Amino acid sequence: MKKEMDIKLFQFEERLKELEKGVKKISLKECQQLAKDIREAWLKEPENVLERVRGYRSAENEFVRIIVIYFFKEISMRDEKYFKQSLEVFMAMADDWSGRVKNYGLVQAFMELWGSFPNNLKELLVKTDINENSALKIILLRSLARFLAKGRNREANLPLEQVLLEEVEKVITFDEPYVILGLTSVINEYGSKYPEIVAPWLEKWAALDNTASHYIVREALSKKLGKSLSEEQTNLLQDRMNTVQQGLEKVQTPLLLDHNYKVVYIERVVPTLLHWINVFYLPFKYGANPYRGCEHGCLYCNARYTHEYLGKDQATFQNEIIVKVNADKALAREFAAPRWRHVKAKLVNLGSVSDPYQPAEERYEITKKVLEVFLKFENPVCISTKSRLILRDIELLKELNEEKLVNVMITIPTLDEGLLKQLEANTPTPLERIETIKQLKAHSIIVGALIIPIFPYITDNLERIELLLKKLAEVKVDFAIADVLNFKNQVRPRFTYFLQEYYPELVEKYEKLYTYGKRQEYAEKAYLKSLINPIMKKLLKKYELHHFDRMLKGKFEDKG
Ligand code: SF4
Numbered sequence: 001m002k003k004e005m006d007i008k009l010f011q012f013e014e015r016l017k018e019l020e021k022g023v024k025k026i027s028l029k030e031c032q033q034l035a036k037d038i039r040e041a042w043l044k045e046p047e048n049v050l051e052r053v054r055g056y057r058s059a060e061n062e063f064v065r066i067i068v069i070y071f072f073k074e075i076s077m078r079d080e081k082y083f084k085q086s087l088e089v090f091m092a093m094a095d096d097w098s099g100r101v102k103n104y105g106l107v108q109a110f111m112e113l114w115g116s117f118p119n120n121l122k123e124l125l126v127k128t129d130i131n132e133n134s135a136l137k138i139i140l141l142r143s144l145a146r147f148l149a150k151g152r153n154r155e156a157n158l159p160l161e162q163v164l165l166e167e168v169e170k171v172i173t174f175d176e177p178y179v180i181l182g183l184t185s186v187i188n189e190y191g192s193k194y195p196e197i198v199a200p201w202l203e204k205w206a207a208l209d210n211t212a213s214h215y216i217v218r219e220a221l222s223k224k225l226g227k228s229l230s231e232e233q234t235n236l237l238q239d240r241m242n243t244v245q246q247g248l249e250k251v252q253t254p255l256l257l258d259h260n261y262k263v264v265y266i267e268r269v270v271p272t273l274l275h276w277i278n279v280f281y282l283p284f285k286y287g288a289n290p291y292r293g294c295e296h297g298c299l300y301c302n303a304r305y306t307h308e309y310l311g312k313d314q315a316t317f318q319n320e321i322i323v324k325v326n327a328d329k330a331l332a333r334e335f336a337a338p339r340w341r342h343v344k345a346k347l348v349n350l351g352s353v354s355d356p357y358q359p360a361e362e363r364y365e366i367t368k369k370v371l372e373v374f375l376k377f378e379n380p381v382c383i384s385t386k387s388r389l390i391l392r393d394i395e396l397l398k399e400l401n402e403e404k405l406v407n408v409m410i411t412i413p414t415l416d417e418g419l420l421k422q423l424e425a426n427t428p429t430p431l432e433r434i435e436t437i438k439q440l441k442a443h444s445i446i447v448g449a450l451i452i453p454i455f456p457y458i459t460d461n462l463e464r465i466e467l468l469l470k471k472l473a474e475v476k477v478d479f480a481i482a483d484v485l486n487f488k489n490q491v492r493p494r495f496t497y498f499l500q501e502y503y504p505e506l507v508e509k510y511e512k513l514y515t516y517g518k519r520q521e522y523a524e525k526a527y528l529k530s531l532i533n534p535i536m537k538k539l540l541k542k543y544e545l546h547h548f549d550r551m552l553k554g555k556f557e558d559k560g
Contacts, residue, residue: 005135010350016056016064024061029355035070035328042075050075057089058339062098066105069093069442073109075359076116083117086359087124087532094136095271095294097286097334102139114160117533122163129430130171130179135271138182141167150322154388164190172205175290176268177306188318195228214241229524248495263295263319270324273331273370275354282383283343283553288331290366292322294354296386297425299498300453303353305489312491318425321360328369334470335377346551347380354385357387357424371396380552382407386427388436394443399447407552410437411450414459415468422502430468438475446550449477451535454483455515456523457506460484460531465541473543482535487521 011490013033024219042049057068072086087548090109096102107362127139144164148157168183191198202220205213217237219227226234273288292308299317305316324330334340350356356367371393374381383390383406390397390408400406414420428436449472454460465482472480487495499507516522540546 013052016059016067020334026203028066028248029062031067032070034067035074036069036389038071039074039078042071043078046499050522054089057093058337058342060094060339060342060344062100064100065093065096065098065400067106069101069109073176076113080116083113083120087120091136094133094139095334096339097272097276099100099272104367105422106139107142109147111146114144114147118160122160125163130174133271134171134174134176137167137171138179138186140188142182142189142555145186147194149189151193152435161194161197165198169201169204171217172213173208173210175210175266176270179216179441180212184216185215187220188223188225192224192228195225198225199233202237203240203538206237211286217241226536227489240285263321263359265321265323265363267325268356269326270330273324274325274348275352277349283347284347284349286348288327288348288350288370289352289354290326290350290356290370291326291354291358291365292359293317293320294429295319295321295358295360295425296355299423299425299494300429300455300491302484302486302488302491304355305312321358323360323364324366325364327366328373331370331462332377335373342537345381348374349382349384350374352385355385355387357385357389359389361387362387366394371400374399375403378405380405384409384411386411386424386433387393387433388428391436391439392465393440397440397445398443399430401443401531404552405506407446407448408440409448409450411452412468412472413451413453413455413473415464416459419455419458422498434471435474437472437477440477447454448551449480449545451482454482454531455485456527457509462531462534462539465535469535469543469545470540473545476547478547478550480540482532484523484531486523487519492521 036446038049038053042053053068053071056064059065059068059274069090072082072089076083082527090106093101093106096106099511110121116213121140122142125137125144128137128140130137141164144160148161148164166185171179172183174180187198187202191202198220202217206217208214218241219231221234221237229237231285271444273290275284277285277287292304293316303316304317305318307314307317340346350370351369356370361367370379371383373379375396381400384479397408399407410433412430412433417429417431420427420430435448437447451465454465459465475555485491485495496510497509499510511522513527514520516524522528
């Protein structure tokens with residue numbers, strides 16, 4: 001018997017190692033089967049097997065982590081005395097940066113556990129504070145909604161239904177994307193099964209003076225739940241939201257820049273700072289943003305969509321800034337967690353969807369504290385910014401640089417100051433950016449220049465681009481990267497409006513040029529080649545701006 005157990009365990013560990021080595025994807029069914037197989041081994045030698053599996057909870061491969069979750073769920077269902085230990089593992093994994101681990105691993109496991117441990121989980125749900133652990137709160141709500149929607153033993157579950165809706169109501173105005181998207185699926189999952197129970201709650205939430213709750217109600221109306229409501233109920237909900245919104249100051253999407261907008265800072269505690277970036281050609285796999293939204297307010301910015309997750313108009317991206325007040329602590333927690341030790345591609349892009357040195361930083365100094373965490377954990381960082389404020393932290397950058405832990409990327413799309421004034425609401429002039437680079441280079445910091453975006457037919461003149469490259473060479477930029485404007489995420493209407501105002505003769509030319517990609521979001525390939533090839537293949541070498549070997553890349557030796 002012992003031999004059989006050893007074989008099973010051996011096979012399991014071999015499989016996990018194989019996954020760790022690079023098999024990217026397996027099915028969730030296979031994860032479940034592996035968890036069941038290892039449970040068989042556990043039955044024969046519980047403590048030994050449990051410890052060995054526990055060791056994999058911080059594995060780099062997300063599917064391995066899912067198998068660990070399924071295993072702990074399996075043993076909890078088998079023997080109540082292991083429930084407490086499993087709960088500890090789940091709570092420690094709640095802020096996993098992988099959506100798969102959260103959604104398919106934890107939500108699924110908790111859903112199955114609600115039937116066996118309703119009181120323990122109810123107590124945990126009620127006492128979990130959204131400000132302290134929003135990830136766990138949402139996982140518990142989602143798993144409960146899914147469990148209730150299955151509808152087994154409805155009578156017995158009635159008290160849990162009440163708890164679900166009361167707890168949703170406590171957090172429905174919390175405008176953090178993960179919370180809003182999580183609650184949206186809670187309402188849809190549970191509400192489409194029991195629309196009559198959810199309808200009165202929707203009426204209350206529609207009457208709130210709050211964009212996040214309106215987003216959730218609107219989403220509910222557009223999904224299966226909406227189809228189950230009567231026309232009368234739907235109209236009532238719409239009317240309530242419209243009445244509230246008429247009373248609010250309506251923010252119009254600024255199709256042209258308004259330099260006098262009022263900025264509001266919204267302070268938030270976040271469970272995590274890192275997010276995964278799944279773009280194969282980028283040198284980093286993780287991003288971090290101390291702020292959500294960006295006061296620089298570039299008209300061509302394709303990160304504005306991130307505010308839609310808050311139920312907000314894209315326009316508010318530049319004036320409703322979410323300040324992640326505990327960003328440094330959240331990051332330190334993530335770097336200290338055993339699973340980060342297993343991550344091979346440790347380079348993090350600071351400023352992946354907002355500028356970390358935007359004006360808010362002057363007041364909050366969060367980016368500075370975050371950089372101190374990078375230094376403390378000796379974790380490499382690539383900072384993207386347009387701001388001069390980065391020079392405030394020069395001493396810190398020097399320390400990071402001594403350890404070869406930092407790259408700075410400064411974006412300069414063009415030398416045309418007037419054009420940039422029309423396109424960027426609140427940024428330094430091109431020459432000020434070049435001066436910033438000069439000062440960074442004076443301290444030998446590796447700096448890359450991003451000539452992004454190049455605006456077709458406006459800033460794509462090769463002679464002018466060469467002039468910019470020459471200036472960059474004078475201040476000793478290490479490398480430069482050029483790319484053309486794209487029309488991703490609603491950039492097309494804003495930019496077309498800009499063209500209509502300032503370059504009406506180009507509107508049609510852009511229509512003809514932007515025909516490439518699924519949503520015709522890219523300029524056609526021939527144009528891209530004719531512009532980017534001479535820059536990247538000829539001009540960069542001519543001006544010694546091709547030292548890409550100095551650029552930090554994804555993989556680093558673990559110094560821990
Ligand atoms: S600085 Fe970057 S993130 Fe900020 S608005 Fe401009 S393009 Fe968007």
